[in-house]
Amino acid sequence: MTGSLSLTSAEARFAAGAKAPVAPSGSTQSNRLDTGGLIDRAAPLNFTFDGKAMTGFAGDTLASALVANGVRLVGRSFKYHRPRGILTAGSEEPNALVELRSGARREPNTKATTAELYQGLEALSQNRWPSLRYDVMSVNQLLSPIFVAGFYYKTFMWPAKFWEMIYEPAIRRAAGLGRSSGLADPDHYDKAWAHCDVLVVGSGPTGVSAALAAGRAGARVILAEEDSRAGGRLLSDGGEIGGMSSREWLANALAELSSLSNVRVMTRTAVFGVYDGGTYGALERVNDHVATPPEHEVRQRLWRIVAKRCVVAAGAIERPIVFSGNDRPGVMMASAVRTYIERFAALPGKRVALFTNNSDGWRTVEAALRAGVEISAVIDSRPGIPEELRAMAEVSGFRVFNGVVHDVRGGASGISRISVAQAKGTTVEIAADTLAMSGGWNPSVGLASHHRGRPTWRDDIAAFVPGECPPGMVVAGAANGDFSLGACLRAGHAAGIAAAAESGRTQKAGSPAAASDEALSITPLWHVEGKHKAFVDFQHDVTASDIALAQREGFESVEHLKRYTTLGMATDQGRNSNVTGLAIMAEVSGRTIPQTGTTIYRPPQVPVAIGALAGHHRDENFHSTRLTPSHRWAAERGATFVDTGLWKRAQWYPLPGEKDWLTSVDREVLTVRNGVGFCDVSTLGKIDVMGPDAGAFLDRVYINAFSSLGVGKARYGLMLREDGIVMDDGTTSRLAEDHYFLTTTTAKAGPVMQYLEYCRQVLWPELDVQLTSCTDQWAQFSIAGPKTRDLLREIVEPSEDLSNEGFPFMAVREVKLRGGVVARLFRISFSGEMAFEISVPARFGDALARNLMIAGKQFGVIPYGTEALGVMRIEKGHVAGPELNGTTTAGDLGLGKMASKKKDFVGRVLAAREGLVDPNRQVVVGLKPVDKARRLRSGAHTIPKGARPSPETDQGYVTSVCHSPMLGQWIGLGLVERGRERYGEIVRAHDPLRGEDYDVEICNPVFYDPEGGRQRG
Amino acid sequence: MRIACPFCGERENGEFTYLGDAKPQRPAMVALEVAGGAAGEAEAFYDYVYLRDNVAGEMDEYWYHGGGCRSWLRLTRNTATHEITSVEAAPGTGASSSPASTAGTIS
Amino acid sequence: MADFTWTATSPLQHATRPRRHGAAVQQSGIVLSEVLDFSLVLILARRGQWSATAKAAKEFFGAEAPAKPLAVRGKTTTLFWSGADQFYALFPRVPAAQPLDGMREPFAAKASLSDQSDGRCLIQISGPKVRAMLAKLSSLDLDGSVFPVGAAAATSIDHSGVNLWRDTDAADGSPVYNVLVFTSFADSIWHTILDSSAEYGVEVVRPHALDEKPSS
CATH class of the missing domain: 3.10.20.440 (2Fe-2S iron-sulphur cluster binding domain, sarcosine oxidase, alpha subunit, N-terminal domain)
Structure with a gap:
């Protein structure tokens, strides 16, 4: 609490x-x-x-x-x-x-x-x-x-x-307002969820009454109050409730609320937005009231409150009257004068005048008199000022004028004199250091209008009240235009009982407390013509004449008015000014106020710091991270990590003395190509595809066949989207008749899982297949290089046959490792070398990395990172993310022949479209600079020799590049028009971004070991 | 927004992923040996993949409860108000063995 | 040649050393521990085989297969719901045995089985402030009236899928929640939990087995 x-x-x-x-x-x-x-x-x-x-x-x-x-x-x-x-x-x-x-x-x-x-x-x-x-x-x-x-x-x-x-x-x-610090915010913020039957917004008489009723009825209640103290206007307005002072009643009511375990009172918590499905945004200013938050505590907390019902008891806001000099220091809202006197025992001035168009303003006179403040005059613009008020003035010895204030005088430190234009035509000057003004009250319709409900106009109170509310919400009390204390208490009580009942809570809730039913008497007055600037929006300095000008220039619609004048666009979001502004617009355009209408209300209702919206998610917690089972081991070896989606992957493993990344990566590649190395590939998406129809299912999602794959075999597969473009690729193995082990690229693991579930649940419910991700179950390493088998023979039980005959290319089976762990061994290669992938349950991933180092020590084994992996795949012309980029077909990638002609599959039909089989398409090729010392860069465009670079002459671009230690130069893959017919042709690599232009040769993308002998050896 | 998953109960929309219009039906898988593809299949797929109504009002949609039970759900949602009037499980969630009424089979 | 040593490691093993974090308070608001040495098998009923799967589970585990979001305790096994016609079986690890050993036969043709023993880490959270803390991580309503002992949910924490279920209350009457997280996310989620708990004072107690109560 x-x-x-x-x-x-x-x-x-x-x-x-x-x-x-x-x-x-x-x-x-x-x-x-x-x-x-x-x-x-x-x-x-x-x-x-x-x-x-x-x-x-x-x-x-x-x-x-x-x-x-x-x-x-x-x-x-x-x-x-x-x-x-x-x-x-x-x-x-x-x-x-x-x-x-x-x-x-x-x-x-x-x-x-x-x-x-x-x-x-x-x-x-x-x-x-x-x-x-x-x-x-x-x-x-x-x-x-x-x-x-x-x-x-x-x-x-x-x-x-x-x-x-x-x-x-x-x-x-x-212009502009304050300065931000420009430094990182040293405080913490977080976000939390709360759930309740009834959310009550505002803790004035209506809100407390509603919370009491709903709480007594047994509902789970949250009472949210933006102020540090519950009570709303009860803290400032005096009055009696149920025969006791309103403050005493409030204290009793709050005590009862705190005794109810199903009621939670949240002060310093502003509800700022209404979202769909009964979700409300609220900002709790947990530690704004201290210099610095205590250690481990947050400064602010963003709440998402899920409520079955909501009672908005947000009260009303008093509005200014627009007259010359109404912005001068010393001119204050009448209700604020009251608040400073009653709640804070602080006097805004010594000689107070009141300018009002309604009965409520007079309560400020009463409060000021009680505090012993001199009232210099009351200027009431209503045609008939009630006799009892005149009598009070007489007794208290101040003057009452029927008229308006049309100017104020004074310097920067406040007003000194007020000019009053009386209704009877004469002008009077009054000495006063404070002018309390009351132009009436605007119910707080913001939250109720967040789902585009349009407020409706009520002539009797000269104000808008909420129109159609978001589902589950009711508005009660002053926020709904009921301004008397008695009406607020009754409305709150009724709303609380109804909201509880609609949430299924119907215990006895008692009856509402009784109080005065004195209604608001108001005669609208918006604007007093005068000589000087008269402000409508104080924060944005929008004056009455700005509105008139906007109207003359055709910006009559309230939405245009708002943008043209910036009325209501300041941090107060026009809570003081909007209604007055559109009333003046109505006046000058000869329409009624309801005809003029209101602008759209949108969250947030009060400013919300970005820090609060971000909560915990900043700096290193910006997003969650995924670590592979051997992450700690790699970190111990000093690996440089790269963010790949959420994953941290070892990018390379620098050795002491290596001066740059290229040195490390070249060494890693050469060591693998000449000896043996291993790379953590645990991040690849892994999916168990199980059930009697698993094979048939895979036949439909891959362009090539999988039902025909033998148990103990792996196959490279390619998936298309329905539009014929490549979705993803990977190696899938058959572990049992009814069990396939499918792998995806690291990036597409999530999307492919979601897609396969869609196929299973939506497209083909007739197939008996079950899917689950097992990415995190396995630690998987690719071991590559001519000495791979030597290393493996050290670590697997001697009884396991690893020979080319006993464990041929693309074979898969379980093997026992020395010391008792069972591993899965896949003879697949991404590097083009003799290679295996080995996987063990994740808890042994760390041990496997360490043991591979021990087993391979005599063969000079090294770990290699994703950069070396990338170099070796480019040297082999294997496509990856930059080529599977959402624009390429199987044919573009040189994989068109994989598509089965014997079975149907996703993407088959649209992949045959004219545009996707056009022989002029850009296809994957190898590219190498003619000048061998030249560095090739991704993103450079290929242009025919002699052509002027332009979109018309652009024939493709470089997708992936690397420095190939095997070829001793930079090489790359690219997508080039009719590229496969153009091996040997020299084109320009045009790179306006980097200001480079150089010749490159189009070549076969398989730069290294094109016969593939090494991986099958 | 909150969606009442038929399996998990009401959950916040962050647990769900939107797919889109549930109306277009995927043309059936065909046996290539027999037909070499179905007549008019290019047009049928063009409609299925690309043609969508831009509905302001009630619409049937697929949503994926990926942050929960991983079920695909079919919602009726008013795109103008976000009001959800119906949530049903897709035909093949869990162990339901619904006949291949809409999707067709390889025959 | 000497055999290799295969030391099992948890991604949390460096984070879960017993210690106190956060606010220095008399009684820690949050008690946090990792549960170790369990086997976890996902059981997915095949088409039309839910009843047969449930029957097989009852016979094999001695517990009712949950058909809705519940966690059901058998003698040594907890079965908790994870989705439509699928649930997890969580039981103590038997050294040198494969978790699927012995299960294939009784569930043959009824359900597909996936060993997830290493794919998840299990975090147990308790303490007097556990609900206030979990309100920062979970969008679920964990009020006792809505999420009683034995309730389970497949949901998300920090955009990562988790399985959450409520265990029997701790000795001090605090609710106890089990949070099953993906192994690769465990370190990240653990630190998010610690950050969210810091203001209440956290006591990390030593990792323990399924059938052990956490103790410092």
């Missing part, structure tokens, strides 16, 4: 109404109340903002601590570098973005409103130079005519190269 559910001592004192101690002497907290708030005055914390030392308390956010310290200017805006303060108290904050921490942990664009205060926190303001107060780039405001909507598109169109060289660097320096 995460998070603390019991009252802290500070809360207990608060709940009891006791006087808390005054802030410690030396405190910088000029705006901190002496009592109240959910902060622990016994736990003071030091922090710095722009290097200035300040103090706060445990329970503070950075924003609340800044408010308590009287800080009003916290950042500069994105485009115009306007001074900005704190607007909100939640994750929707657009202005108060800071760089948090330092060094490699420096994190830009962190919302001060969600960053929990910790001892030693360091924060820097962003987007200013040289200092927050004197910012040179605020000159951008003077240039604002060119920064209007669509300025990127208009101003910097031409000439094109100016964009890269001049405009973009200049804009990036002037």
